[in-house]
Amino acid sequence: MNNLSSFTTLDSNPLSKPRSFGPYLHGPIHLQRPRNVVVCSVKPSIATPSPLSVSGSPNQGLSRIESLTQVSGVLGCQWGDEGKGKLVDILAQHFDIVARCQGGANAGHTIYNAEGKKFALHLVPSGILNEETLCVIGNGVVVHLPGLFKEIDGLESNGVSCKGRILVSDRAHLLFDFHQVVDGLRESELAKSFIGTTKRGIGPCYSNKVIRNGIRVSDLRYMDTFPQKLDVLLSDAAARFRGFDYGPHVLKEEVEKYKRFAERLEPFIADTVLVVNEAISEKKKILVEGGQATMLDIDFGTYPFVTSSSPSAGGICTGLGIAPRVLGDLVGVVKAYTTRVGSGPFPTEILGKGGDLLRFAGQEFGTTTGRPRRCGWLDIAALRYCCQINGFSSLNLTKLDVLSDLPEIQLGVAYKKTDGTPIRSFPADLRDLEQLKACGI
Template sequence: MDWRTVALGLVSPAWACSKGGANAGHTIYNAEGKKFVFQLVPSGILNEETLCVIGNGVVVHLPGLFKEIEGLESNGVSCNGRILVSDRAHLLFDFHQVVDGLREAELVNSLIGTTKRGIGPCYSSKVIRNGIKVCDLRRMDTFGQKLDILLRDAASRFEGFEYTADILNKEVERYKRFAERLEPLIADTVQVINDSILQKKKILVEGSQATMLDIDFGTYPFVTSSNPSAGGICTGLGIAPKNLGDLIGVVKAYTTRIGCGPFPTEILGKDGDLLRVAGMEFGATSGHPRRCGWLDIVALNYSCQINGFSSLNLSKLDVLSEFPEIKLGISYRQTDGKKLTSFPADLCLLEQAQASSLEHYSYLLSHLEVDYEVLPGWNTDISSIRNYNDLPLAARRYVERIEQLVGVPIHFIGIGPGRDAIICK
C-alpha cells in the first residue's frame, strides 16, 4: 500500500518536503538517465531552477542531510543556496535511532517493521514537548541542557542505553559544528512559502510515505509517525487549505508494502516473487524486499476520499505485462459473509496472522476475504508506448476499470523508470 501523495499547489520555482524524515527514499532518474536516491533533500534539487524547502513537519538528521548534500555535489548537482531548512523542524539525533531499535526489539513477535532511522522516537520527543528544534542550534548556551534531558530520559527508559557526561559533551561539540554549517540554510520557511504563494509562484509539495501509512488514517500501529496524507501539506509547511491546488494521487498499478502489517491483497509464492522482481520492489532506503499484491480498490477508494484527489497518476503499469490475467481487489467480506462498506480501523478484521517463527513469515487471512475481479492481461511490452490509444486493449480496459471503481480520472500512466516513460491520458 505504498501510495505517495504529491500536491500540485501554487509555488515555483520551489519544491518542498512537508513530513517524515530519512525513513523513505525517492528514486529519481535525471534527464541523462542517471539514478539518484533522495531521503531528506527534496528531489527537485535536480532542477537547477528550483529552491528546495525542508519544511517544519520534517524531522531532520543533520549527519544524514550533510552526507546527502555531499553526495549530490560529488555527482555534479549544485546545492549551494538552493536548500532551506525550516527553523521549526525538529532535530533527529543518533540516539533516536538507537531507541528505535530498542523499541522494536521489545516487540519481539509483534514487530512494526520500522527502518530504525529514529523517526518515531523523534516525533515522540516532539509530541511530549521536550524535542529540540533547528532554531535551538542558534542558542548553544542552552542546547546542552535540552539534549541532557532527552538523553537522561532514554537512559532511564532502556536498560541497554549508554549515557555518560562525556557522551553528552562530545555530542554538544559535534552539534556546534553542525550549527555553523547549517546556519546559511536555516530560514522561516513558513514565510518563504507564503510569500511565494502571494507572488503566484509554483510550488510542488513532495510527501514521503503514503496515505495507508498515515498515523491517523493508516493501518495503525503498522504506520509511520506523521500525516503523509494531504492534510500534512498544510500542517507540515504552513500552507492554508484554501491555497491548495489540484491534488494528484500517485498509485502503483498494483499494491506494495514494506514490513509487517495487514495486506489483504498480498500475492504469496512465485507470482508475488515475479511481481517483486519485475517491479524492482526493494526499499530505496532499507533495501528490504517489498511485499507485493494486486491493486486494493477498497484502500484506494479510502485514500481518494481522505485526500480529495482530482486525478490519479497510475505508475508502473508496465510491470503487469508478464501476467496472463490480472486481479483487482474490489471489496472485503468478513468470514461470516458480511460485506465491509469502508476501510476498517479494526486490524482484527484485516489482520493476516503470523503463523510461524520470525525467521519464516507466513501470512494467512484470518478474518477477511477479498472479492476479486479478474481481467485479461496483455502479455506484451508497453514500455515504448507514449500514446494512450496505442496501448493494448486489455491495458486500456484495466486503466478504465480502475477509473470506474474509484470515480477519479487517471490522467497520467507510468510505463517505465525513465523520465519520458509516461502517457498523458
C-alpha cells in the same frame, strides 16, 4: 511502455461508488489507455520531442500539467514506494518551489537525471535536479543532520549545486543518532508484534516533539542552552532503555559535533513559513512532495503499523504552515499493483512464487533499507478510501508495464466480513483486517 507513469484526470470519480460483487474480482483485466492521459517518461523515446508525451495531442497533455494550481501536492495512495519522486522530478520544471512537509529520512525517493545517473533522496526534495527549483524542508519534517549533509555532499559531488537552493525550517525538529538507537531498542522490545520500521529514529523523534521536550533547528543558534536540552533527551532515553549507554562523555561529544553542524547548517536555516507564504503572495508555484503514503498515516493508516506523521492531505497545511484555502490540486500516485514494507495487514498480498515474480519484475526493494517489499494485487477498496480522505483531482498510475508479461491480472474490489457482510469502508480495527485476509480476501 518502459518507465511509464500515467497522469489521469478523475472527472467522474469512478472510485466513489462501492461495488456490489464479491470480496474480490478474480480474472483477466483488459487494459486500455484512457483518453485523458499524459505519459511521463524519464527517458523519452527518440521520436518524442519533449519528456512529456501525450496520448492524442501533445498540447493537451502539457496544458493539463501546466494548469495545475499554484499550490499543488503529490501524495501516495498505498503504503508508499509508488513512484512519487519520479513524478515530482518531472513536474518540478513547472514549479518554483518543491517542499517536503512531513516524515524524515525514512522516505526514499529514487530519481534519475538526463544522463541516467541514479539519485536516492531521503530528506532533500526531489525537485533538486531541476536547477531553477528552490527546495524547502518544512517544519513538519524531522531532520537528521548527518544524513542531510551526506545527501548534499553526494549531490554536489555529482554536479548538482545545492548552494542557495535548499532551505530548512527553523521550526523543524532535529533527529539525533540516539533516536535511531532507541528505534531499534523499541523494535526489539516488541518482539513478535514489532512495527517493522526503517529504524531511522522517526517515531522516537516525533515522540519527543509531541511530549514537548524535542530540540528544533532554531535551538542550534543558542549553544549556551543546547547542552541542557540534549542532556534531558539522552537522560530520558537512558532511564527508559537498559541497553542505552549514556554518560558525560557522550553528551560532550554530541555537543561538539552539533556545534560544527550548526555552523554548516546556518546558511540553510530559514523561517520557511514566511518564505512559502510570501511565495504564494508573489504568485509563485509550489509543489508539495509527500513522503510515505495515506495507508501509513498515523490516523488513517493500518494503525499501529503506520508511520509517525500525516502523509495525507491534512499534513500539508500543518507541515508547511499554509492555509487550507490555498491548497489546490492533489495528485495521488498509485502503483498498478500494491507493495508494502514492514509488518501489518495486506489484504491483497501475493505469497510464494507469485509475489517473488512481481518483486523482481518491479525491482521492489526499499530505497532506504534495501529490504524486499511485500507484493500484491491492486487494492481498489483501499484506493477508494484514500481518494475519499485526500480529495485527489488526479491519479498518477505507475509501473503498469511491470504487469505486461502476466497472463492474468487480478484486482481487489471490496471487503466483506467472514459471514459475508460487506464492509463499506476501510476497517479501523486491526483484527477486522486480519480476518479479511483469513477469509480468503
